[in-house]
Amino acid sequence: MTAALTKAQDQFIAVWGQMAGAWGISRTMAEVHALLFIVGDPMCTDDVMERLQISRGNASMSLRALLDWGIIERSHKRGDRKEYFSAEQDVWSLFRAIVRERIAREVDPLLASLYEIRDMTPADRARRGEAAEDDRAKIEAHNKRIDEMVEFFRVLEKIGHRFVSPSGRGLQLAAMLLGRLPEGAGEAR
Amino acid sequence: MTAALTKAQDQFIAVWGQMAGAWGISRTMAEVHALLFIVGDPMCTDDVMERLQISRGNASMSLRALLDWGIIERSHKRGDRKEYFSAEQDVWSLFRAIVRERIAREVDPLLASLYEIRDMTPADRARRGEAAEDDRAKIEAHNKRIDEMVEFFRVLEKIGHRFVSPSGRGLQLAAMLLGRLPEGAGEAR
DNA sequence: CGGTCGTTTCAGAATACTCTGAAATCACCG
DNA sequence: CGGTGATTTCAGAGTATTCTGAAACGACCG
Incomplete structure (x- = not known):
């Protein structure tokens, strides 16, 4: 992964997080969504935790809330017990x-x-x-x-x-x- | 002023205040706007303070912010140094x-x-x-x-x-x- | 079943946001 | 100008929100 791409992703996550307040949702929830959206591929809880530097509890609750909003979805990988999440891309x-x-x-x-x-x-x-x-x-x-x-x-x-x-x-x-x-x-x- | 009207006004103010969070503004600011809107007549800072039970500083800042948003306006009464505020009614x-x-x-x-x-x-x-x-x-x-x-x-x-x-x-x-x-x-x- | 890995929950800590109240500032008046 | 009354400001107090981390829970496996 190129450095420029990572930087651009981080920037996008930050910008989307800023918007959160104005939209009435918590910053982290917006950031988690931004991450899943901009990365495109499914990520598991640990991936999200590490990339955003947040706790397991926070990640779990944010992902749950995004599922409730219907803007991310669960998926699984064959032979892997973890849950993966991915954002609606359209x-x-x-x-x-x-x-x-x-x-x-x-x-x-x-x-x-x-x-x-x-x-x-x-x-x-x-x-x-x-x-x-x-x-x-x-x-x-x-x-x-x-x-x-x-x-x-x-x-x-x-x-x-x-x-x-x-x-x-x-x-x-x-x-x-x-x-x-x-x-x-x-x-x- | 009938009791029913006052109650209805209070209810409206409360409901509008609830919305505040979702719209990215502070509760009090929304309440002040609701008050001015639903009462219809111009009110001065003290009127607002008393009706909403908030401090002078809070009232002043909220009114200022509403002016910045362009949804309330200043007015004056002849022979009265106080400023009055009224909300856009349309x-x-x-x-x-x-x-x-x-x-x-x-x-x-x-x-x-x-x-x-x-x-x-x-x-x-x-x-x-x-x-x-x-x-x-x-x-x-x-x-x-x-x-x-x-x-x-x-x-x-x-x-x-x-x-x-x-x-x-x-x-x-x-x-x-x-x-x-x-x-x-x-x-x- | 007991073990392992993953997820959810939630009390308390950390943080962010809002409100107060008194002092400073402003504006007008005589 | 000095006085009076209205308005603004802002540091600190008070509230509300969000986050953490560890324990409880759940699900699958052998």
């Missing part, structure tokens, strides 16, 4: 998986909460009391804000689903958005 | 601002790093040595991975810019996505 598949998970983990629960919040201030209840003309207006304005927020996330969720669902769709979507993009860009794998 | 404008900032803070630097990494393993250098047929293949595979990643983020950046730029576009974009992929989708802009 960048669009990778991000489809990430979008799928983030919708499920963040957007859906958020929408559920927003619906509940909306139900806390029903418009008709506000109308009952006469004394509080002012309150009624406040509640209506509040409801409008919540409703618009709900609407936004519903649209976002739909876009997400469209991006995620039929494999290969992601690229078409992007191409569409960009107007005329060179068509051959990303045919089926 | 949900689509809000998210346009967020997308704009995240592109600038995350995607652009990432792309710059990826270009650098790509330049660390020029294909021609790999071709020089004869001894390492194997290394050459490795480097080419590596370069392909980096190139695909670059391409992905370039597309993402373009989509982002399209979403962000002309005001009002966001909604059209979304509507477009939700229609059944009409042909005229990406006409000139």
Whole structure:
């Protein structure tokens, strides 16, 4: 392995690790993924530990979490009891998986909460009391804000689903958005 | 102010605060934004401090950060030396601002790093040595991975810019996505 | 079964991040 | 200018998150 390649890999791992914070996952988890992605070949726990200088426990937990996200997979070598892991190599598949998970983990629960919040201030209840003309207006304005927020996330969720669902769709979507993009860009794998 | 409204506001603030982690900002910053958004009216530092039970320093820093993100703005009341803050009320404008900032803070630097990494393993250098047929293949595979990643983020950046730029576009974009992929989708802009 | 190799778990240590509060700074007023 | 009140800053305290390492667990083998 050339020195330049190793350096480039390390650099990539570092850069990907930086992003972690902004994406809401731990640095190490991102680094483990970066490593598997950029190396390309399956690696076992010990390989990962050594290359990233992390503990066995940390490696195990990070790999497990990446499996839960569906962006790495297990494999085995004949006559070897160890488990090997490798990352999804297709960048669009990778991000489809990430979008799928983030919708499920963040957007859906958020929408559920927003619906509940909306139900806390029903418009008709506000109308009952006469004394509080002012309150009624406040509640209506509040409801409008919540409703618009709900609407936004519903649209976002739909876009997400469209991006995620039929494999290969992601690229078409992007191409569409960009107007005329060179068509051959990303045919089926 | 009705009790139900206050409770709903608090709930909204809590939910928005939860999201913070996943979005790479601090909980308090998200809560301050949620408060200003859901209340609608301008509030001064002391109002924020009292409602969220946070220190003056924390409130000041959070408000400053939100100003930097461009999602709240300063205002003043005649004959009052205090500064008041209010959140952008239009949900689509809000998210346009967020997308704009995240592109600038995350995607652009990432792309710059990826270009650098790509330049660390020029294909021609790999071709020089004869001894390492194997290394050459490795480097080419590596370069392909980096190139695909670059391409992905370039597309993402373009989509982002399209979403962000002309005001009002966001909604059209979304509507477009939700229609059944009409042909005229990406006409000139 | 007992042994061996590999994986998972988790309490406590290490680290990173956030918040506080008081002092410094700023801005306006008379 | 000096005074008043608002705002910013930042070192240290407080919290939350992540990591380690060793013990428990699991799985296969002879």
